[in-house]
Amino acid sequence: MTGVPLPYDQRTPGARRARDLIRQVLGTAPVRVWPTESPDAKFAELPDGRRVVVKWPEWRNDVESIRAEAWAHRRCREAGLRVPELVAAADDPTCLITEVLPGETLADRDPREPATRAGWAEAGAELRRLHEIRLPGFGPLRARAGTARGAAAAWCPYLDEARDRGVAWLVDRGFLDRSAGDRLVRCLTRAAPALAELTDGRLLHSDLSGGHVLVGPDGFGGIIDLGQAQVGDPRWDFARVLLWDGDPALDALLDGYGREVLPDEERHTVLPLYLFAYCCHHAVGHPNDEYIALLLERSRWRALL
Template sequence: MADSMVGGDVHPYEAMGERLPDAAVAAAVRTQVGVRPDAVRQLSGFVGNQDFLVTTGRGDFVLKAGDAHAVLSEAWACERARAVGVPAPEVVAVDADRDTLPLPYLLMRCLPGGPIDDTDDVDDADEALVAAGRWLRAVHEIEVEGYGLLTASRGPDGTWGQVRGRESTWADVVAHPLGRLPDLVAARILDESLAGRVRAAFAAGAGLLAYGRGGVLLHADLHPRHVFAEQGRLTGIIDWGDATAGDPAYEFGRYSRAGDDSLALVLRGYQPDRDEKFGRRIVLYRVLWSLYALTWEYAAGGDWFAGHVQAVRDGLRTLDA
């Protein structure tokens, strides 16, 4: 995201500017895998990325170009998840220093199957979501230093080093999008009345979001379109670009945007410890994630605001009920 909006401390993505030429993408992939691509097709996605499906005689790949910190953090998250058995994408190559393209990128091997929200077989989709919940528990066993979106450090000699959360406390992670509310109001994305209701809800629920333990790895953008399956078998969890260190409940807050029934399936696989305030905590985190999404989208020059604003309104309505 652009530093003009977030002061460089909320999300590392920057608006991507001009589209990478297909020929340049093909040349970079040929350098990395040693075979000439048969086809290159740009994929839709967040305005802060450029994603391409690249077909070759040695399989299909996704090239994802973006900010160097985001590229390195996503690669690290995929590798850590795969190390504990989670079916995350295999990262074939990372170029954070723009040696083979004008933008940093990672290259991943395509996973079999497809998004469960594209299937007509409800039972197959349900089984995959339960399995995804089980794997999330394994992800949440991975300890990560710091809190918030992952970032990669760079030493004085220019080499890339440790990946960690960008913030010192989870309270800082919760506070950041609340601090961006004036910008969203000034841009007429939120009105002042709605911003005031957000502030009041988080002031009242501050104790619910107090997280005193060390951060663990979160996918932090889990959605049915990021869960892949084939014939009822979970084949992958993709798009780790928003990987975060923090409170596992935040994961469920984000996923709850998919609806109560879908969340129930993930929770069935995960089997979380629940107290009487679990549901309210999830709703607060749903609103928090939606506020982050608004700030990221605005800062990157996008315009996908309506769904996130409605999620904020719906969440506040649930909290008020």
């Protein structure tokens, strides 16, 4: 995501939706609107010069995730974390408006380059502070009346989903052969009881990537996009980094987080489980076969066989 305005037709349905929501919630019309990477969120510039992101229920976001993200922003800001300020959150119409933090993301930057590695390390220190927030329940964050908890009774809902439905879906549609699918289900079945013993649920970003880490001329700028926040095992966030940014980025993140939290054995056993569960969750039902195949390839599922 970038806060730099881009040429954009202000008459598109998405632009009109963003303008209408800002007008209804903030009582002012934006000067201009331009796209984010998601169809259910837009950048906007307000008359006072502030730049914001407005997000609404559609595509990946539903009413529950919008409410949960608003709660997560408030809680993280209370904890002194560098996340965007919550400008407004509304239930009617349901939307979320957050400030745009200055800086550029680490997306597509080599994490072995010194300045980029330093950005990842500072993100690791910030992530550790986020993980200090304890919450009841497990899985996707749900917020009600100023409190929040995970939607499930035990960890890890996405792994259970992959075992019970996701692998079969991938097999039925030809993305996995049946033999590999059977072996994956057995692997997930063996792993589930130990993971379900987790009792100390922590707030997770759950979608951490270089595209959600900001750096600027003065260094680390913050972590953005809490729209997939969960309650669970901090190692889930480590696994998510591997998806698009790879091992060098995780190494750099651990420079700041602390390497002692992830023994080599867990890196090679637990993280592949979480990475596959994440990819399976986002693959099932996706309309783009090429994207599904890419997710599956990046999931490192063969490491589980």
